[in-house]
Amino acid sequence: MIEWLKKVDGQKKLILSVCTGAFKLGEAGLLDGKPATTHHDFFDRFAMKYPKVKLQKGKRFLQSDNRTFTPGGLSSGIDLALHVVDLYYGREVAQRTATYMEYEGTGWKR
Numbered sequence: 001m002i003e004w005l006k007k008v009d010g011q012k013k014l015i016l017s018v019c020t021g022a023f024k025l026g027e028a029g030l031l032d033g034k035p036a037t038t039h040h041d042f043f044d045r046f047a048m049k050y051p052k053v054k055l056q057k058g059k060r061f062l063q064s065d066n067r068t069f070t071p072g073g074l075s076s077g078i079d080l081a082l083h084v085v086d087l088y089y090g091r092e093v094a095q096r097t098a099t100y101m102e103y104e105g106t107g108w109k110r
Contacts, residue, residue, distance in 0.1 A: 001024060002024065002027050002028045005024060005025065005028040005030060006028050006029070006030070009028070009030050009067075009068075012067060013067065014067050014068075014069075014084070015030065015067060015068045015069070016068075016069045016070075016071075016077075016080060016081070016084065017038075017069070017070050017071070018071055018074065018076075018077035018080075019038065019039045019071070019072070019073050019074060019076075019077065020038055020039050020042050021038075021070075022036055022037065022038035022046065022070045023038065023042075023046065023049070023050075025064075025068065025070065026046065026049065026050035026053055027050075030064075030068055031050065031052075031053040031064055031068070031070070032050075032052040032053060033052060033053075033054070034053065034054060034064040034065055034068070035053075035054045035055075035056050035062050035064055036053050036054065036055060036056070036062055036064050036070040037055065037056050037057070037059045037061065037062050037070050037071065037072055038055075038070065038072065039072055039073045040057070040072060040073070043055060043057055059072070060072055060076040060079050060080075060107040061076050061077075061079055061080040061083065061107075069083075069084070075105060075107075076107065078101075078103060078105065078108075079105055079107035079108040080108070081108075082094050082097060082098055082103070082108035083108040083110060085097055086108065086109075091109075094108065
């Protein structure tokens with residue numbers, strides 16, 4: 001998976017992790033020198049394992065660079081997915097998607 005992530009990163013594709021998936025991005029070096037977050041139960045472990053990453057606590061999700069995103073836990077991943085829909089297709093489409101999913105969170109609205 002690590003080699004695949006490096007390859008995808010080189011292709012300029014959008015990369016999103018969810019929860020502790022940030023560990024895989026960290027292992028691939030894709031977050032070095034960049035802000036990132038992960039599930040709150042793993043902050044200390046992540047910081048120790050990837051000291052080059054600028055871990056930011058208390059964020060639902062972060063955009064690490066123009067194509068790499070990291071959210072915290074599961075519902076933060078939903079917020080991130082809706083945020084990306086908003087970025088690419090607009091607020092109206094993202095809101096319709098959230099309504100269809102019966103998702104009441106608003107953390108994606110930035």
